[in-house]
Amino acid sequence: xxxxxxxxxxxxxxxxxxxxxxxxxxxxxxxxxxxxxxxxxxxxxxxxxxxxxxxxxxxxxxxxxxxxxxxxxxxxxxxxxxxxxxxxxxxxxxxxxxxxxxxxxxxxxxxx
Amino acid sequence: xxxxxxxxxxxxxxxxxxxxxxxxxxxxxxxxxxxxxxxxxxxxxxxxxxxxxxxxxxxxxxxxxxxxxxxxxxxxxxxxxxxxxxxxxxxxxxxxxxxxxxxxxxxxxxxxxxxxx
Numbered sequence: 017x018x019x020x021x022x023x024x025x026x027x028x029x030x031x032x033x034x035x036x037x038x039x040x041x042x043x044x045x046x047x048x049x050x051x052x053x054x055x056x057x058x059x060x061x062x063x064x065x066x067x068x069x070x071x072x073x074x075x076x077x078x079x080x081x082x083x084x085x086x087x088x089x090x091x092x093x094x095x096x097x098x099x100x101x102x103x104x105x106x107x108x109x110x111x112x113x114x115x116x117x118x119x120x121x122x123x124x125x126x127x128x
Numbered sequence: 129x130x131x132x133x134x135x136x137x138x139x140x141x142x143x144x145x146x147x148x149x150x151x152x153x154x155x156x157x158x159x160x161x162x163x164x165x166x167x168x169x170x171x172x173x174x175x176x177x178x179x180x181x182x183x184x185x186x187x188x189x190x191x192x193x194x195x196x197x198x199x200x201x202x203x204x205x206x207x208x209x210x211x212x213x214x215x216x217x218x219x220x221x222x223x224x225x226x227x228x229x230x231x232x233x234x235x236x237x238x239x240x241x242x243x244x245x
Contacts, residue, residue, distance in 0.1 A: 052236075057219075057239075057241065058238060058239070059134075059221060059236050059237055059238035059239045060172075060221065060236040061236075065233075067231065106171060106172070115162065115174055115177065116162075116174070116223075116234060118171045118172045118173075119171060120170070120171045121170070121171050
């Protein structure tokens, strides 16, 4: 069994300040973990993924995430938010070849 | 590479009619495709797993007779919403699985907005 919990439904930041989107997971096996971004009425875009290689994963658009097995966390960060980062973010877990399980999403709001 | 398309991007239909949504992997072959449903301001819920040349596997609570899935080729899966009702209005997203060595990565389509009047 696998599950993912996104701890915040909404996160508000000012442009130029750091972003932290939190994600905790549970998995029976060594998981693969993903972060996707979805802009309004658009499909999903993969930001980054962890698949048992380096625990600090760098993605597109300056985002990165760190896999912490002891904390069962995979938080997404970015040093400096941009207005174009405003979107819905989904943390996703996959165990082995199982299907993907999505978190409920975190809406990132960026103010000028 | 790894582009997935969906057609149509949006559709409006009358209650009681059927609507077909296509999902295509444009530059790779996908033996497995997935169909998700997303309600407003909610997460994606897996509806079914579509396997080329065999019957789809539906998640618990998804009516297989209402949501017909056909995966006739390695690049095309279709979802037909039969006798659509307003409660079927939703954003439907497909993904296609690409195998590379021992990894299976899913690539998502842009989604189809279905509105049933």
